[in-house]
Amino acid sequence: MADAAELLAAYDAQARTHLPEPLPRGMHVEHDGPLVRLFGLGDRGFVLYRDLDGLEGAALDELIARQVAVFAARGERFEWKLYGHDRPPDLPERLRAAGFEPEEEETVLIAPVAAIASPVQLPEGVSLREVTSRRDLERIEAHGEAAFGDVHSGLAEMLEAERDADPNAISVVVAEAGDAIVCAGWIRFEGGTGFATLWGGATSPAWRRRGIYRAIVAYRANLAAARGFRFLQVDASRESRPILERLGFTAVTTTTPYVWTAAAP
Numbered sequence: 001m002a003d004a005a006e007l008l009a010a011y012d013a014q015a016r017t018h019l020p021e022p023l024p025r026g027m028h029v030e031h032d033g034p035l036v037r038l039f040g041l042g043d044r045g046f047v048l049y050r051d052l053d054g055l056e057g058a059a060l061d062e063l064i065a066r067q068v069a070v071f072a073a074r075g076e077r078f079e080w081k082l083y084g085h086d087r088p089p090d091l092p093e094r095l096r097a098a099g100f101e102p103e104e105e106e107t108v109l110i111a112p113v114a115a116i117a118s119p120v121q122l123p124e125g126v127s128l129r130e131v132t133s134r135r136d137l138e139r140i141e142a143h144g145e146a147a148f149g150d151v152h153s154g155l156a157e158m159l160e161a162e163r164d165a166d167p168n169a170i171s172v173v174v175a176e177a178g179d180a181i182v183c184a185g186w187i188r189f190e191g192g193t194g195f196a197t198l199w200g201g202a203t204s205p206a207w208r209r210r211g212i213y214r215a216i217v218a219y220r221a222n223l224a225a226a227r228g229f230r231f232l233q234v235d236a237s238r239e240s241r242p243i244l245e246r247l248g249f250t251a252v253t254t255t256t257p258y259v260w261t262a263a264a265p
Helices: 004-014 057-074 091-097 134-148 155-165 212-226 240-247
Strands: 028-032 035-041 044-048 078-083 106-112 126-131 170-177 180-189 195-203 231-236 250-260
Touching: 004 106, 004 195, 004 231, 004 250, 028 057, 035 057, 044 057, 057 078, 057 091, 057 250, 078 091, 091 250, 106 240, 126 134, 126 212, 134 155, 134 170, 134 180, 134 195, 155 170, 170 212, 180 212, 195 212, 212 231, 212 240, 231 240, 240 250
Parallel strands: 044 078, 195 231
Antiparallel strands: 028 035, 035 044, 078 250, 106 231, 106 250, 126 170, 170 180, 180 195
């Protein structure tokens, strides 16, 4: 099994603050010290960083406050993507004090592509295909909302904008039973790094435990292998983590979205 510390170091160095080039339409980037601010990506802004340059105490509070002021002026909510190994240790408490609310913790899993790439096995009546049309992207957005109450406003627009900016940087895959989407996932090929990242993958409740999620992971791993990527990375939910670990992924840290939302008028 791959060494977790080495995998995490590679992820931090190569992929954690990686940005697409060219940027998708509507997306722009600003820098503030060690931070990267992203606007126009889905239904929220983002704050990313590799580390915080040793900032702590009042200086760290000031940095956090500046991000709040920027997004408050725009009337936008945003996510500070906090990792389990981030420093200083009191960063979560400082984010809460600034008005951030933590969402569900996920586990960062990484695997060598060669360990995951494999023949795709699907249950009878289910097929996989790559999709590109706006209609199919809207179906994926509706699938998440209908099956899980998981509202990703702007998901179709975000995926379409990424494809339009660079069709080679993302592939979107659906599993279908007849005319119904039962699972959907996409893979981002992080150009200039050794990493491809997996997103989505939620399976309709009636179709779980039939190997569909494993199949859509294998399919995307095969795409990454064909392009010469070395690693796959996933932010895994509690439900997905055990499946992925059985496939050969290694847990390297956790990640928690800390979200700031402007107070209602």
